[in-house]
Amino acid sequence: MSHQYYSPVRDPLILGNKTYAQITEDISSQAERGPTLRFMLAITFTGLIALMGVLAILYTIWKGIGVWGENKTVGWAWDITNFVWWVGIGHAGTLISAILLLFRQRWRTGVNRAAEAMTIFAVICAGLFPMIHMGRIWDAFFIFPYPNSRAAEGFIDWRSLWPNFNSPLLWDVFAISTYFTVSLLFWYTGLLPDLATIRDRTKGIKQKIYASLSFGWRGTAKQWQRFESISLVLAGLATPLVLSVHSVVSFDFATSVIPGWHTTIFPPYFVSGAIFSGFAMVLTLMLVARVVMKLEDYITINHIESMNKVILLTGSIVGIAYLTELFMAWYSGNLYEQYAFMNRATGPYWWSYAAMMTCNVISPQIFWFKGARRNVVITFIMSIFINIGMWFERFVIIVTSLHRDYIPSSWLYYTPTWVEVAIFVGTIGIFMTLFLLFAKYFPVVAIAEVKSILKSSGDQYIAAQAKEDAEERNEQGGAAFAGAYRKDKDQ
Amino acid sequence: MAYRYLLGLFDDEVPLLDAVGKLRHDGWHIHDVLTPFPVHGLDPVLGLKETRLHTAGFVFGATGTAFALLAMTYISTVDWPNVFGGKPYFSLPAFIPIAFEVTVLFASVGMVITYYLRNRLSVFAHPEILEPRTSNDRFAIVFDLGKYNDDAGKLEEALLRMGAVEVKVREMNQRQRSHNEQSA
Known part of the structure; x- marks a missing residue:
């Protein structure tokens, strides 16, 4: 019997009788070819949307955030809704590559690279929003604690002005910047061997560029040993990190004394919501990418089904959280809390609450059916639904809790202006542009990782192994085979 | 001065692992092993020190x-x-x-x-590549011919017997560090 462990019960993860060379060819040839007309058209389109966003941001910085529709009570406008939405989307990549690595879920190898890239681009979009919201963006670096002379009186005085370490807003600065840094390092360190693969296949100027990008990776036994070590430790560090990031984001709300926000359920509820929306965005992108880039053998229906199971689980957790919030509002006997939730469901913003409930709780229940989980069209439509629903969840939490505060004279109906809408749509353009560039010039599937699971999960090997087993069973008789098989597995 | 290395190229990890074990057992000093992905079980067979x-x-x-x-x-x-x-x-x-x-x-x-x-990785590191296919579909066992110059024939014969698909001699301008030097 071969040295490889293979699973006799699981479906193959890589289809199409691939050899190592074919895997290299399938994935790196995408990056080696010049841009196609279709790519140029797509990137022009997303680039123009991104440009619109950039112009709207510049307009905001030029005029001040008064160009948004925020008012006395809804001071966060669309801005923080968009921030939380993007950060949430940025959770799937690290979840797939770190948590699923620790859980030894090998199907992740088909999607982890693209999901990690998506994470980084989503966090870039997320980070823009709090910075613009500061108004004086040129003073944004004030949020970092470093010795300064801002509290100085007189000429030679080095008394520093510090940020408030007890504030969840500062925790968020640390959480998001750490998350971005670690995700970027994890992603790029994993990319080096695959960039080296492209370097070794190209010539001339392209080879020079990929040689620099691959940092001179050689693939020696020692390098791989360290590679495995750092992957495991970074995954171990990223796992609590990814859970902490959205917990800290939820503290921004939960630690303030606002009805509808001041609840202990927020951290787990936000984390599962983040994974829910992140997986939806991964599916939206990968369902398109697998067809356009002909990656159906690597991102199979089984991958889609696995991700849909995660969506069903996290979506149901989110649904339970919504109901728990309602129950606790009633059970607490707190008038303000009760009013906040009645107002969410039946007040002037009932439509956003309805959109949230429909998209996030009711419609994903279709994934209880295997047929729906394995259907590409249904999955794509659902992923869009969830993206919309999760945006409305943040809108509901932020706007409905704020628009009616403790002083009824300041109650107003908040509506966004075109500037806010343009910035939000613009960040989607920025995100898509970055993703297109990544998908064109970088190996979009982790080549080395896919090769390492080929023997245990490749189509042809599972078939060959099953045949070998059957022959052995015929020769030796059932009992003898069972003994031999157990012995082989013990080794 | 040129440095000469002998490469035994394998097309899969299983014969590679077998060959590394047998060659070391026979007393050959393996300079390095290059693979397209991390081969599990290679470290103890090769005698690679654990990473810190x-x-x-x-x-x-x-x-x-x-x-x-x-x-x-x-x-x-x-x-x-x-x-x-x-x-x-x-x-x-x-x-x-x-x-x-x-x-x-x-x-x-x-x-x-x-x-x-x-790992000596940086934007400016442009090492000489012993065999470009080791980042694709070849697994290479590298021997330092500065040490085994007279035994090149014997080595080639042993490698081919153990399932190498190709044996190559490469002349390099840069000295390739052995796995022990990389661990030091």
Whole structure:
């Protein structure tokens, strides 16, 4: 019997009788070819949307955030809704590559690279929003604690002005910047061997560029040993990190004394919501990418089904959280809390609450059916639904809790202006542009990782192994085979 | 002066592992092994020393925790004491999120820098490639011909017997560091 462990019960993860060379060819040839007309058209389109966003941001910085529709009570406008939405989307990549690595879920190898890239681009979009919201963006670096002379009186005085370490807003600065840094390092360190693969296949100027990008990776036994070590430790560090990031984001709300926000359920509820929306965005992108880039053998229906199971689980957790919030509002006997939730469901913003409930709780229940989980069209439509629903969840939490505060004279109906809408749509353009560039010039599937699971999960090997087993069973008789098989597995 | 290396190229990990084990058993000194992906079980067969990278990671992480807690304590109790929400100047629970994030930041940044330095990886590193196909579909066992110049024929014969699909001699301008040197 071969040295490889293979699973006799699981479906193959890589289809199409691939050899190592074919895997290299399938994935790196995408990056080696010049841009196609279709790519140029797509990137022009997303680039123009991104440009619109950039112009709207510049307009905001030029005029001040008064160009948004925020008012006395809804001071966060669309801005923080968009921030939380993007950060949430940025959770799937690290979840797939770190948590699923620790859980030894090998199907992740088909999607982890693209999901990690998506994470980084989503966090870039997320980070823009709090910075613009500061108004004086040129003073944004004030949020970092470093010795300064801002509290100085007189000429030679080095008394520093510090940020408030007890504030969840500062925790968020640390959480998001750490998350971005670690995700970027994890992603790029994993990319080096695959960039080296492209370097070794190209010539001339392209080879020079990929040689620099691959940092001179050689693939020696020692390098791989360290590679495995750092992957495991970074995954171990990223796992609590990814859970902490959205917990800290939820503290921004939960630690303030606002009805509808001041609840202990927020951290787990936000984390599962983040994974829910992140997986939806991964599916939206990968369902398109697998067809356009002909990656159906690597991102199979089984991958889609696995991700849909995660969506069903996290979506149901989110649904339970919504109901728990309602129950606790009633059970607490707190008038303000009760009013906040009645107002969410039946007040002037009932439509956003309805959109949230429909998209996030009711419609994903279709994934209880295997047929729906394995259907590409249904999955794509659902992923869009969830993206919309999760945006409305943040809108509901932020706007409905704020628009009616403790002083009824300041109650107003908040509506966004075109500037806010343009910035939000613009960040989607920025995100898509970055993703297109990544998908064109970088190996979009982790080549080395896919090769390492080929023997245990490749189509042809599972078939060959099953045949070998059957022959052995015929020769030796059932009992003898069972003994031999157990012995082989013990080794 | 040119450095000469003999490469035994295999097309899969199983014959590679067998060959590495047998060659070492026969007393050959393997200079290095190049593979397109991490081959599990290669380290003990090759006699590769264990990496200390994770220990470095722990040290960096612990430094981060200590730095964050000390800095926040100093700032909040000595440099500029302030009362927030009636809490003590030193309010440990409020410091935990930042201490955790700084721990993770120090551990991962420190580890990645160590990893790049130890593996000699940088934008400016343009090493000579022994065999481009080792990043594609070939697994190479490398021998230093400076050491085994007279035994090249014997080595080639042994490698082919053990399932190598090709044996090559490469002349390099740069000296290739052996796996022991890389571990040192």
